Amino acid sequence: MEFKPFHNIFFKALNGAYSRVTTREYFDSQITLTDNEAELVINYFGCDSIHVGSVKGNIDKSLKKFMLFSFDKNLLEPVYLNLVYPKSKKTELRLYLAQSRGYKPKGGDIWFIFINQDHDIVIGSLEEKNWNLLGQVDNEDLEYQEIIENSLITKKPFDISPKGRIKKINSNGRIIYQRDPRLAVNRLILSNFKCEIDPSHLTFLAQKTNLPFFEAHHLIPMRYQNLFTTPLDNLNNIICLCPNCHRAMHHAVINYKYQLVSQIYFKRPEMHIYTLVDIAQFYNCIEII
Numbered sequence: 306m307e308f309k310p311f312h313n314i315f316f317k318a319l320n321g322a323y324s325r326v327t328t329r330e331y332f333d334s335q336i337t338l339t340d341n342e343a344e345l346v347i348n349y350f351g352c353d354s355i356h357v358g359s360v361k362g363n364i365d366k367s368l369k370k371f372m373l374f375s376f377d378k379n380l381l382e383p384v385y386l387n388l389v390y391p392k393s394k395k396t397e398l399r400l401y402l403a404q405s406r407g408y409k410p411k412g413g414d415i416w417f418i419f420i421n422q423d424h425d426i427v428i429g430s431l432e433e434k435n436w437n438l439l440g441q442v443d444n445e446d447l448e449y450q451e452i453i454e455n456s457l458i459t460k461k462p463f464d465i466s467p468k469g470r471i472k473k474i475n476s477n478g479r480i481i482y483q484r485d486p487r488l489a490v491n492r493l494i495l496s497n498f499k500c501e502i503d504p505s506h507l508t509f510l511a512q513k514t515n516l517p518f519f520e521a522h523h524l525i526p527m528r529y530q531n532l533f534t535t536p537l538d539n540l541n542n543i544i545c546l547c548p549n550c551h552r553a554m555h556h557a558v559i560n561y562k563y564q565l566v567s568q569i570y571f572k573r574p575e576m577h578i579y580t581l582v583d584i585a586q587f588y589n590c591i592e593i594i
């Protein structure tokens with residue numbers, strides 16, 4: 306399967322692919338590369354430089370250098386693996402796994418391959434449950450609820466453009482996109498202080514405002530701003546949630562997150578300029594096939 310934008314951002318990749326290692330592949334110590342995986346590998350090495358036949362037929366030509374991605378050490382180390390077309394018609398492209406060489410993902414793990422910004426070919430693997438956590442939406446917008454509460458004291462919507470604007474700031478060397486709390490306030494008022502997942506969700510009255518306590522969440526998370534030319538901090542992309550649903554958007558298991566994202570999506574026709582799949586992928590709600 307092809308890398309989604311958030312994978313490219315996470316791995317600093319130009320493009321990549323991933324899939325689940327089957328039990329059979331693990332026991333046979335070989336992976337048959339399909340679709341995007343095969344395409345990426347062929348583009349990188351060049352079809353003619355991949356040996357046709359058994360590894361023993363041409364040991365030198367079969368051996369290819371990859372860079373191994375380490376999650377613990379945050380560095381890349383070279384790893385040499387055999388890659389061949391076992392059949393003369395080149396119908397299958399096979400990569401051999403080898404514990405002794407340093408690359409042997411287990412059955413059920415997600416293995417991935419990508420081209421990084423230095424144009425290395427990088428390979429790695431991760432347990433599926435950890436792979437699914439890569440899409441965990443950051444918590445920055447949990448931190449700005451306090452600011453929203455303070456801005457809410459007027460209880461009146463702010464007279465500002467609902468389209469928002471893109472404002473980059475540099476925070477400790479990291480680029481972050483700023484949110485305008487006034488837009489969030491306008492969303493809460495517009496949603497009449499009801500949870501957009503289910504208006505019957507109850508919270509409590511906030512001490513500062515004496516209004517029901519609700520939070521603002523960006524349906525397409527702000528950290529993907531660089532993939533868009535229009536501001537993500539706009540009224541249509543902001544949703545009003547009860548604290549429970551908001552936490553779930555960030556921390557729930559994938560199936561439940563997907564359910565929440567789709568419920569919001571269908572209630573928000575303004576967001577139909579994107580497909581549900583486009584949006585769900587930012588939450589890592591992708592079925593791994």
Ligand SMILES: [Zn+2]
Nearest residue numbers: 446521522523
């Ligand atoms: Zn949020």
Ligand SMILES: [Zn+2]
Nearest residue numbers: 500506547550
């Ligand atoms: Zn709710």
